[in-house]
Amino acid sequence: MSDSPAVTAHNPELRHHFADMAQQKDAASLGMWLFLVTEIMFFGGMFCAYLIYRLQHFNDFAAASQSLDITLGAINTAVLIGSSLTVVLAVNAAQRGKRKLLVFYLVATIVLGCTFLGIKAKEYTQKFEEHHVPGPTFHFIPTRMAGHPEQPPIDERHAEMFFSLYFVMTGMHAVHMIIGVGLFSVLTFQSWKGRYSAGYYTPIENAGLYWHFVDVVWIYLFPLLYLISLHG
Amino acid sequence: MATATLPVTERENYLNKEYGIRSWLFTIDHKRIALLYLLSVTFFFFIGGLFALLIRLELLTPAGDLVQADTYNKLFTMHGMVMVFFFLIPVVPATLGNFLVPIMIGAKDLAFPRINLMSWYLYVIGGILIMHCMLTGGVDTGWTFYTPYSTAFTNTKIIEAGLAVFVAGFSSIFTGLNFIVTVHRMRAPGMTWGRLPLFIWANYATSIIMILGTPVVAITIILVAAERLFHLGIFDPKLGGDPLLFQHLFWFYSHPAVYIMILPSMGIISEIITCFSRKRIFGYKFVALSSVAIAVLGFLVWAHHMFVAGMSVYAALIFSFLSYMVAVPSAIKVFNWTATMYKGSISYTTPMLYAFGFLGLFTIGGLTGLFLASLGIDVHVTDTYFVVAHFHYIMVGGVLMGYLGGMHFWWPKISGRMYPEGWGRLAALIVFIGFNLTFFPQFILGYVGMPRRYWQYSPEFQVLNVLSTAGSTILGVGYLLPMIYFLWSMRYGKQAPDNPWNAAGLEWKTSSPPTTFNFDETPVVDFEAYDYENIKDTDDDGGAH
Amino acid sequence: MSEHSTSVGFYVMIFIILLLLTATTVGAAFINLGPLNPVIALGIATTKALLVVLFFMHVKGASEKMIQVVIMMGIFFLLLLLGLALADYGTRLWS
Numbered sequence: 001m002s003d004s005p006a007v008t009a010h011n012p013e014l015r016h017h018f019a020d021m022a023q024q025k026d027a028a029s030l031g032m033w034l035f036l037v038t039e040i041m042f043f044g045g046m047f048c049a050y051l052i053y054r055l056q057h058f059n060d061f062a063a064a065s066q067s068l069d070i071t072l073g074a075i076n077t078a079v080l081i082g083s084s085l086t087v088v089l090a091v092n093a094a095q096r097g098k099r100k101l102l103v104f105y106l107v108a109t110i111v112l113g114c115t116f117l118g119i120k121a122k123e124y125t126q127k128f129e130e131h132h133v134p135g136p137t138f139h140f141i142p143t144r145m146a147g148h149p150e151q152p153p154i155d156e157r158h159a160e161m162f163f164s165l166y167f168v169m170t171g172m173h174a175v176h177m178i179i180g181v182g183l184f185s186v187l188t189f190q191s192w193k194g195r196y197s198a199g200y201y202t203p204i205e206n207a208g209l210y211w212h213f214v215d216v217v218w219i220y221l222f223p224l225l226y227l228i229s230l231h232g
Numbered sequence: 233m234a235t236a237t238l239p240v241t242e243r244e245n246y247l248n249k250e251y252g253i254r255s256w257l258f259t260i261d262h263k264r265i266a267l268l269y270l271l272s273v274t275f276f277f278f279i280g281g282l283f284a285l286l287i288r289l290e291l292l293t294p295a296g297d298l299v300q301a302d303t304y305n306k307l308f309t310m311h312g313m314v315m316v317f318f319f320l321i322p323v324v325p326a327t328l329g330n331f332l333v334p335i336m337i338g339a340k341d342l343a344f345p346r347i348n349l350m351s352w353y354l355y356v357i358g359g360i361l362i363m364h365c366m367l368t369g370g371v372d373t374g375w376t377f378y379t380p381y382s383t384a385f386t387n388t389k390i391i392e393a394g395l396a397v398f399v400a401g402f403s404s405i406f407t408g409l410n411f412i413v414t415v416h417r418m419r420a421p422g423m424t425w426g427r428l429p430l431f432i433w434a435n436y437a438t439s440i441i442m443i444l445g446t447p448v449v450a451i452t453i454i455l456v457a458a459e460r461l462f463h464l465g466i467f468d469p470k471l472g473g474d475p476l477l478f479q480h481l482f483w484f485y486s487h488p489a490v491y492i493m494i495l496p497s498m499g500i501i502s503e504i505i506t507c508f509s510r511k512r513i514f515g516y517k518f519v520a521l522s523s524v525a526i527a528v529l530g531f532l533v534w535a536h537h538m539f540v541a542g543m544s545v546y547a548a549l550i551f552s553f554l555s556y557m558v559a560v561p562s563a564i565k566v567f568n569w570t571a572t573m574y575k576g577s578i579s580y581t582t583p584m585l586y587a588f589g590f591l592g593l594f595t596i597g598g599l600t601g602l603f604l605a606s607l608g609i610d611v612h613v614t615d616t617y618f619v620v621a622h623f624h625y626i627m628v629g630g631v632l633m634g635y636l637g638g639m640h641f642w643w644p645k646i647s648g649r650m651y652p653e654g655w656g657r658l659a660a661l662i663v664f665i666g667f668n669l670t671f672f673p674q675f676i677l678g679y680v681g682m683p684r685r686y687w688q689y690s691p692e693f694q695v696l697n698v699l700s701t702a703g704s705t706i707l708g709v710g711y712l713l714p715m716i717y718f719l720w721s722m723r724y725g726k727q728a729p730d731n732p733w734n735a736a737g738l739e740w741k742t743s744s745p746p747t748t749f750n751f752d753e754t755p756v757v758d759f760e761a762y763d764y765e766n767i768k769d770t771d772d773d774g775g776a777h
Numbered sequence: 778m779s780e781h782s783t784s785v786g787f788y789v790m791i792f793i794i795l796l797l798l799t800a801t802t803v804g805a806a807f808i809n810l811g812p813l814n815p816v817i818a819l820g821i822a823t824t825k826a827l828l829v830v831l832f833f834m835h836v837k838g839a840s841e842k843m844i845q846v847v848i849m850m851g852i853f854f855l856l857l858l859l860g861l862a863l864a865d866y867g868t869r870l871w872s
Binding site: 045 | 785788789791792795796799800802803806807808809814815818819821822825826829830832833834841843844847848850851852854855858859862863866
Binding site for chain 1: 339340341342343344345347405409410412413416417418443444445446447448450451452454455458459462463464465466468470471472473474477480481484749754
């Protein structure tokens with residue numbers, strides 16, 4: 001079929017089973033969004049566990065939450081939002097067919113993504129040194145007393161559950177970040193080689209959707225994990 | 233309609249276009265991938281079946297004489313895991329669905345052929361992991377991985393089995409995603425939503441469950457693995473965690489997973505019953521939308537697995553009520569199929585026999601499901617053989633009957649050969665008899681109080697257990713027969729015409745077997761589905777011989 | 778295919794709003810508002826998420842209505858999971 005003379009004007013990226021580029025692009029976009037829905041449900045399982053335990057052990061969770069470094073968390077939020085901006089600008093550059101600008105924004109995204117992961121690693125190290133990593137060596141003394149003086153003392157076991165959720169939620173988020181950085185590395189290389197143009201940039205767009213989604217997850221994780229009842 | 237003039241072997245089709253192992257392992261043709269799935273799914277069916285036979289052999293006598301208690305625990309766990317995750321969930325969507333979805337809507341392929349191939353490889357990786365897990369010790373938690381036993385106590389290979397299920401789960405997510413995009417974006421001109429075959433509607437609804445439910449069980453498995461590996465406390469009661477939360481998350485997927493299994497088979501039944509009654513489906517819209525309704529309602533009922541586990545009584549009331557609701561769309565389907573057959577000119581071909589079997593067995597399985605949804609009776613029969621019999625009536629009596637019916641119905645299209653009709657009818661009969669003999673006694677056993685998952689039992693239960701074991705060997709023969717004559721027919725079977733059943737539907741308008749791109753030119757659809765009033769019967773018995 | 782001529786300036790503006798909202802949510806956490814604290818935190822998070830989804834992910838102005846249906850479906854089933862699980866935990870101690 002692809003050798004018939006009428007189709008010579010077709011984009012070489014058009015795959016054989018699609019009628020035209022529009023159909024192919026719509027299919028890819030819908031597929032990506034459906035994948036993001038599966039990601040919502042994937043993180044949803046953890047949010048469900050978090051929600052239930054937080055409601056059950058609110059004071060212990062608040063006390064444990066206060067041992068997290070809000071400054072680093074806030075900086076990381078800003079870094080991640082910044083990377084979302086560079087991604088959207090990369091897509092914009094691809095739309096306009098500006099290859100060098102596209103590569104620049106992709107590299108910027110990778111740098112910001114790695115910055116986020118670096119800060120996250122720093123936070124994990126702190127937690128490790130403070131013995132806040134769940135397991136046999138876990139130990140937790142509340143840094144500030146939460147809430148009112150008549151509240152019962154903090155239950156160390158429930159704090160351990162908070163940190164379990166903290167590590168598994170931020171850990172799965174970080175895994176998604178690492179995958180994203182890997183994706184963008186490949187895309188940067190391909191963009192440098194000139195694979196993407198104003199006529200075909202679907203992979204850039206879909207990787208962007210993925211990155212924004214990871215950003216949205218963090219937008220919820222930040223207040224839920226770092227900002228429980230900080231007023232004392 | 234039938235226009236076959238050239239013998240099959242002289243026409244180019246997807247089977248003879250290329251030869252060699254590479255042309256199969258690197259294919260992106262949905263039909264070849266369907267056959268790859270067919271092979272691997274059949275392999276796991278017989279592995280799971282072997283475990284089932286060993287379980288039945290052990291239960292032949294009241295004493296624990298064939299295997300030890302620990303071994304028995306592993307046997308039923310591996311039977312469940314293999315059958316659920318590696319057979320029942322992929323069986324119809326990944327084989328017949330993969331083959332037929334693009335053809336039935338007039339597309340050249342699924343929307344993402346390479347992701348489709350990747351799905352199969354993920355399935356194979358999961359399969360290798362589960363095989364390795366089984367060969368090096370297995371798992372003894374039951375297929376449900378309940379905590380805290382799975383996280384804190386058992387020494388068996390939970391993480392490896394969990395990883396296998398996780399990987400296979402992603403295979404199913406990608407299949408579902410592929411189907412949804414294909415149905416939305418790849419339909420031929422004129423193939424409106426109101427003209428879609430009901431098999432497509434069923435697979436579409438199934439895909440919705442696959443993409444919404446499977447990720448939840450994936451993260452649940454990760455949490456269990458993290459708890460075992462890194463001592464994280466998510467479900468750990470020692471830290472104040474709640475093991476029931478695991479059950480909530482697990483059944484949020486695993487109850488809808490039952491509908492992943494049964495919905496595609498229901499789609500097959502719609503195709504078979506219309507064709508062999510020579511009638512339009514009764515209430516097309518209701519049958520189509522009831523698939524979607526089952527998919528959505530299926531997510532509202534999961535906690536009926538936990539009525540006796542210590543959940544809130546008030547929530548149990550809600551879940552009990554919601555569980556009854558699922559019966560409504562299921563009943564709509566059964567009534568509409570029955571109404572479709574009314575005054576139809578029915579021919580008793582092999583696929584139709586399986587469809588009859590499905591109707592009866594699914595009805596029994598579904599109605600006993602209502603017993604289990606009602607709180608009082610559930611307390612009495614939880615964890616007895618009543619439950620075992622109930623879900624086998626759905627999963628084996630329902631899913632497998634539909635699947636085998638579909639395999640016979642579309643075998644001429646898939647292979648280009650006819651299967652031997654006499655043997656087909658005989659096998660259908662054997663399967664039906666063997667199935668009922670195996671599982672009907674288990675209803676009684678459960679009702680009189682025999683608990684499930686024990687390798688020994690009181691002597692008073694023996695008669696019914698012997699009947700069940702006898703039935704299982706008959707059932708085994710019933711399943712071996714089709715495999716033998718399908719293989720036989722690939723070489724010696726009669727060449728199949730393009731439309732041996734004189735059936736409606738786009739898949740019968742292309743050649744048998746189809747060419748690589750399914751149609752020589754994209755078809756334009758200007759007819760409703762199941763337009764049997766307007767199909768002239770060229771031979772009166774509908775092509776059955 | 779129907780991207781608006783969204784300029785770089787527009788994206789930067791959204792970015793700045795997102796940063797401001799982040800600062801607001803941190804600030805709000807230090808003020809004791811009782812049960813309103815989590816409501817405000819989640820409200821701001823949802824606003825930020827909406828901004829990202831609508832403008833960075835180009836859902837606003839997209840010709841595809843299907844995308845919006847897909848997102849709503851995801852959110853609906855997530856709320857279903859949370860809601861029905863809470864129906865159990867919320868009523869467990871009643872009796």
